[in-house]
Amino acid sequence: MASFLNSSIGKKFLMSLSGLFLISFLLVHLFVNSMILFDKSGVLFNNAAHFMGTNPIIRIVEPILAIGFILHIIYAGILTLTNQWARPVGYNKQKSGNSSSWASRNMFILGSLIFIFLVIHVANFFWKVKFSGSELLDKGAVNGVENTYLLVTTFFINWWWIDIVYVIGALVLGLHLTHAFWAAFQTLGLSDNRWRKRLEILGWAYTILVAGGFAIIPLWVKISSML
Amino acid sequence: MDLTLKVWRQENRKAKGRFESYSLKNISPDSSFLEMLDVLNEQLIMQNNEPVAFDHDCREGICGMCSLFINGRAHGPDESITTCQLHMRKFSDGDTIVIEPWRAGGFPVIKDLIVDRSAFDQILQAGGFISVNTGSARDGNGILIPKEKSDESMDAAACIGCGACVATCKNSSAMLFMASKVSHLALLPQGRPEAVRRAKAMVAKMDELGFGSCTNTGACEVECPKGISIAHIARLNREFLVANLKP
Numbered sequence: 001m002a003s004f005l006n007s008s009i010g011k012k013f014l015m016s017l018s019g020l021f022l023i024s025f026l027l028v029h030l031f032v033n034s035m036i037l038f039d040k041s042g043v044l045f046n047n048a049a050h051f052m053g054t055n056p057i058i059r060i061v062e063p064i065l066a067i068g069f070i071l072h073i074i075y076a077g078i079l080t081l082t083n084q085w086a087r088p089v090g091y092n093k094q095k096s097g098n099s100s101s102w103a104s105r106n107m108f109i110l111g112s113l114i115f116i117f118l119v120i121h122v123a124n125f126f127w128k129v130k131f132s133g134s135e136l137l138d139k140g141a142v143n144g145v146e147n148t149y150l151l152v153t154t155f156f157i158n159w160w161w162i163d164i165v166y167v168i169g170a171l172v173l174g175l176h177l178t179h180a181f182w183a184a185f186q187t188l189g190l191s192d193n194r195w196r197k198r199l200e201i202l203g204w205a206y207t208i209l210v211a212g213g214f215a216i217i218p219l220w221v222k223i224s225s226m227l
Numbered sequence: 228m229d230l231t232l233k234v235w236r237q238e239n240r241k242a243k244g245r246f247e248s249y250s251l252k253n254i255s256p257d258s259s260f261l262e263m264l265d266v267l268n269e270q271l272i273m274q275n276n277e278p279v280a281f282d283h284d285c286r287e288g289i290c291g292m293c294s295l296f297i298n299g300r301a302h303g304p305d306e307s308i309t310t311c312q313l314h315m316r317k318f319s320d321g322d323t324i325v326i327e328p329w330r331a332g333g334f335p336v337i338k339d340l341i342v343d344r345s346a347f348d349q350i351l352q353a354g355g356f357i358s359v360n361t362g363s364a365r366d367g368n369g370i371l372i373p374k375e376k377s378d379e380s381m382d383a384a385a386c387i388g389c390g391a392c393v394a395t396c397k398n399s400s401a402m403l404f405m406a407s408k409v410s411h412l413a414l415l416p417q418g419r420p421e422a423v424r425r426a427k428a429m430v431a432k433m434d435e436l437g438f439g440s441c442t443n444t445g446a447c448e449v450e451c452p453k454g455i456s457i458a459h460i461a462r463l464n465r466e467f468l469v470a471n472l473k474p
Binding site: 003004007008009011012013079083085086089092093095096098099100101105182183186187188189191193196 | 233235246296298299300325327330331333395397398399400430431433434437438439440441442443444445446449450456457458460461462463464465466467468471
């Protein structure tokens with residue numbers, strides 16, 4: 001086991017598994033967030049957020065999710081450094097555009113940007129709901145169900161630059177996912193010439209849904225508040 | 228056609244290299260890239276200068292000796308060819324052509340444009356073989372192999388070990404080379420008995436020799452002169468994972 005995890009393929013195996021875990025998390029996250037779009041009173045979203053915060057299964061998955069993030073980030077760093085060392089003297093001229101996509105070559109940079117976004121995002125919402133609390137959460141809270149809707153929409157309505165940060169965050173995540181989805185299956189050995197095409201199409205559909213979905217929510221909140 | 232060449236010159240393994248510029252006149256567009264370099268070397272010898280060292284052998288695209296990173300791409304601007312199959316008609320009169328050796332920690336420069344690719348031999352020696360008893364040849368149809376399997380195995384076996392995959396990969400990964408060797412044996416019944424040991428030993432050797440890991444950019448399959456698909460890398464990953472699950 002130790003020799004497996006020390007091998008290059010073993011480390012990528014962890015990247016791939018943690019990545020797929022994060023990919024499935026994003027779907028759940030988007031599903032809960034989409035409640036903001038469907039109920040202007042906020043009751044639907046507040047109940048969903050409260051359920052996610054209190055459900056025992058979700059509370060067990062939460063620390064696993066944190067471990068997933070940490071593993072994905074640590075192993076990205078280790079693998080990227082080793083890969084950089086593998087070419088001590090670089091080329092004077094290299095045209096990479098003909099043979100690979102920009103996103104596939106810059107997964108670490110995209111990942112780092114997503115990490116920066118993640119810190120901002122956790123500080124904005126998760127931290128307040130979970131630990132520090134906020135006046136907005138208490139305002140209009142019913143039977144212990146926090147008014148998460150008010151917290152989120154206040155952010156998106158009051159500060160236009162927050163909307164921009166969230167839209168850019170969604171687009172960067174989308175770029176990361178264009179390569180991530182199929183690559184995760186390829187690393188696990190679950191791809192061949194036929195399945196590659198299918199997985200790439202599925203990956204694009206997933207990317208458009210997730211990146212588009214997360215980008216639309218702050219824009220919709222902001223725009224509908226101005227109407 | 229008249230050309231300006233920017234060629235990497237390096238005395239030996241330890242020396243610090245540099246680019247040198249050379250002008251060439253009256254090069255036929257029908258000559259191959261290596262013939263153009265031959266003309267350059269004759270010119271250099273006539274001027275009492277050291278000719279440029281570069282690898283070449285069969286000059287018909289099957290031996291894998293010729294290398295060269297030409298204008299930022301392995302084996303030059305065309306796809307699915309070796310440098311000896313590249314012709315000067317792919318360039319224009321007055322062009323400046325930048326010629327560099329393969330760049331990878333696992334492929335140290337020996338002189339000028341020649342790199343040491345013996346790391347590939349070491350990866351092969353680690354497990355890219357099957358053990359058979361010597362003696363009289365076995366009957367050709369003694370082991371039946373489905374046509375699709377043998378075709379797929381042959382696609383992988385087309386690898387000539389030129390190193391373009393390593394040269395073009397942003398991580399200097401030898402995964403496509405190793406995958407083609409593992410894959411062509413893994414697909415055949417003769418390769419199965421040693422499959423577990425092979426996958427483990429070859430991956431360990433590749434890691435030890437300082438090649439990077441695969442990030443699935445797919446650049447290698449585009450630059451591979453034999454067009455070997457990265458589906459073989461998926462098979463290698465599968466073989467390696469399964470090998471590690473077995474006691």
